[in-house]
Amino acid sequence: MLKWINTCFLLIVTGLHVFAGGPYARKARLTSDTRESLHKIEKTLSAHPEESIKELDGIIKLAIKEDLQPSLSLAYYLMGVSYTELKQPQLALHFIDLAEENYLKNKDRKLEKYEVTKNTGKPQEFYFTKGEILSQLQRYQEANQNYKVYKKRANNKSSARKTNYAIARNEYAQENYTEAISLYEQLLQEELARNDEIQIRVCYSRLAACYISIDNTELGLKYYNKSVQGIDDILMSENEEISASENYNTYSKNKEVVSQALRKQNKVEEELDLRNRALSVLDDSMEHLRLAQLHYQEKDIVATEKSLDQYFANISYNLIDKKEITVIREMAFKLESKNAAKAFTYLKYYEELSDTINTRLLSLQIDEDQLGKQGYENTLQLEILRKNKEISDNTISSLMHQSELKEENLKSQKTIIYLLTGIAIIVLIALVYIIKVSQQRRVANQKLALRSLRTQMNPHFIFNALNSVNSFISVSDERSANRFLTEFSTLMRTVMENSEHEFISLTKEVDILRIYLELEHFRFKDKFDYHLEIPPNLDTDDWVIPPMLIQPYVENAIWHGLRYKESKGNLTVSLQKAKEHLQIEVIDDGIGREKSQEIKTKNQRKTSSTALKNIQERVTLFNALHQLKVDVQITDLNTDGTGTKVIILIPQPQI
Numbered sequence: 001m002l003k004w005i006n007t008c009f010l011l012i013v014t015g016l017h018v019f020a021g022g023p024y025a026r027k028a029r030l031t032s033d034t035r036e037s038l039h040k041i042e043k044t045l046s047a048h049p050e051e052s053i054k055e056l057d058g059i060i061k062l063a064i065k066e067d068l069q070p071s072l073s074l075a076y077y078l079m080g081v082s083y084t085e086l087k088q089p090q091l092a093l094h095f096i097d098l099a100e101e102n103y104l105k106n107k108d109r110k111l112e113k114y115e116v117t118k119n120t121g122k123p124q125e126f127y128f129t130k131g132e133i134l135s136q137l138q139r140y141q142e143a144n145q146n147y148k149v150y151k152k153r154a155n156n157k158s159s160a161r162k163t164n165y166a167i168a169r170n171e172y173a174q175e176n177y178t179e180a181i182s183l184y185e186q187l188l189q190e191e192l193a194r195n196d197e198i199q200i201r202v203c204y205s206r207l208a209a210c211y212i213s214i215d216n217t218e219l220g221l222k223y224y225n226k227s228v229q230g231i232d233d234i235l236m237s238e239n240e241e242i243s244a245s246e247n248y249n250t251y252s253k254n255k256e257v258v259s260q261a262l263r264k265q266n267k268v269e270e271e272l273d274l275r276n277r278a279l280s281v282l283d284d285s286m287e288h289l290r291l292a293q294l295h296y297q298e299k300d301i302v303a304t305e306k307s308l309d310q311y312f313a314n315i316s317y318n319l320i321d322k323k324e325i326t327v328i329r330e331m332a333f334k335l336e337s338k339n340a341a342k343a344f345t346y347l348k349y350y351e352e353l354s355d356t357i358n359t360r361l362l363s364l365q366i367d368e369d370q371l372g373k374q375g376y377e378n379t380l381q382l383e384i385l386r387k388n389k390e391i392s393d394n395t396i397s398s399l400m401h402q403s404e405l406k407e408e409n410l411k412s413q414k415t416i417i418y419l420l421t422g423i424a425i426i427v428l429i430a431l432v433y434i435i436k437v438s439q440q441r442r443v444a445n446q447k448l449a450l451r452s453l454r455t456q457m458n459p460h461f462i463f464n465a466l467n468s469v470n471s472f473i474s475v476s477d478e479r480s481a482n483r484f485l486t487e488f489s490t491l492m493r494t495v496m497e498n499s500e501h502e503f504i505s506l507t508k509e510v511d512i513l514r515i516y517l518e519l520e521h522f523r524f525k526d527k528f529d530y531h532l533e534i535p536p537n538l539d540t541d542d543w544v545i546p547p548m549l550i551q552p553y554v555e556n557a558i559w560h561g562l563r564y565k566e567s568k569g570n571l572t573v574s575l576q577k578a579k580e581h582l583q584i585e586v587i588d589d590g591i592g593r594e595k596s597q598e599i600k601t602k603n604q605r606k607t608s609s610t611a612l613k614n615i616q617e618r619v620t621l622f623n624a625l626h627q628l629k630v631d632v633q634i635t636d637l638n639t640d641g642t643g644t645k646v647i648i649l650i651p652q653p654q655i
Helices: 002-019 024-044 049-066 069-085 089-105 125-136 140-154 157-173 177-194 197-213 217-228 231-236 244-264 268-279 286-297 301-313 322-335 340-407 413-454 459-474 478-498 506-523 551-562 593-599 602-626
Strands: 528-533 569-578 581-588 631-636 644-651
Touching: 024 049, 024 069, 049 069, 069 089, 069 125, 089 125, 125 140, 125 157, 140 157, 157 177, 157 197, 177 197, 197 217, 197 244, 217 244, 217 268, 244 268, 268 286, 286 301, 286 322, 301 322, 301 340, 322 340, 478 506, 506 528, 506 551, 506 569, 551 569, 551 581, 551 593, 551 602, 551 644
Parallel strands: 528 569
Antiparallel strands: 569 581, 581 644, 631 644
């Protein structure tokens, strides 16, 4: 097959040389187009690294196939930068090394100027990027070597400062505090001369951390005091040159760097003082939680309780480490004998925060695994493509030599015309075959994506269901626990069985929905009543729909509309035939979408957004794969913004 394709390619090249003068004009056009695309990606890469990776993957494959070497070097470099932004240093280093290898291998081909750059068009930017990747891998000495090459080649003050900050950061990470102090002292003098308020505070705070780390806490705190001098006035000012937000973020980061140094040296009293001072500047409830940890470490139970109460008054769920909430559980045990109600409240907060951390960690792990898996799959595909390209180039060279010998025996233009006519027919057949294979692959990819989306289920529902079972067991309500667990297992089994199918009957979907509604009502019977309305003239066996299409909207209505309503609410799910469509309505009289957004935590907003995005992607894929037009409309039920109405219109698919 490969030999046949190469022969066809050779004949086409021969014909084009005879009639069109060669492929140079086409290659020049491709080079120009790919370079323009790469420069557009370069401008938006930092904001959208994942989208950039998808675009760059296609450009790299094209550049390998068409031998567009300058574009290939730049595409490899930008791919490395994208993975650096996503904190995937192994993949980033792989593509940065490919960029360097490709450039060195093709220098003798008189390529255009090597543009492994970011914005400036200067090759030295490559070395700084590689230094950042090696720093993420904690290969600090190699990283510093690349930073120094960058500094030497850039040869300007701005780049020198940028390099010194990076090297000083790495020296601090390696506990080479003397070298870090020397660099930060030099940078401080430069920033004072430049009158850069933000960077002056950064230098002071880093020097503070260095001196604290070598057990010179007194000098370290003097530097820290300089870093925060006048910060209150600045944050309250309306200075447009340096925004309050930028100062706020800088102060917060500087404070954490110094706090970590104090904690490492076990300077509890000093850290307590630092964090108490921070409360007058930062509107951050996490400070109260960290103060509670320090008070508990000092065995000051009264102060610990006070700090925890202040934290719970404005609770933050922005946590990813269970160690941060251990103090809540320990205090619950301490208060159990004195104030059982408060101890129970603490345990309730602990469980809630623990669930949130578990969910966030699971989500981060899934995202990281998926990103890493996709990255390595793309890398493997590109390696195979590169090897095939090398083999193909050698084969084409050999065939070209044979063709030159055969051309000497061609006697007439008529023979060439006949030959090209045959080539055109072969190319047409090949194109039809390629298009057909491409369409089959696209359909297969869409089916794979749908299967992946079908197997996903909101982890919040699973966690909350298991917590409900735990709550029943904790109050010795074994009968309720057994009943709930039986229904839950039935639902899980049904969902797993149906997830293997692209369509299921409406009867099965209604069965899933009925079990789910019973479970949720069993848990929140004092929050809502529900009605599942199916008219007698609607034969549910005559309709098929995508599995688990209705449940996410019902779950959204319960968890983000009805659960927060002060009085008991109502949920109605109705099915009816509307001309040639099945019309499904999910109506709740809850607090409404706008009010729900106001009271939800950051984590809940993200989870809700992910669930809705999942179902939207499923609808889009189904429409594309089966030429359907599933339409979803979401509106407020009432003019005052309360209640939500979801209408789903599903045509009868031809399956």
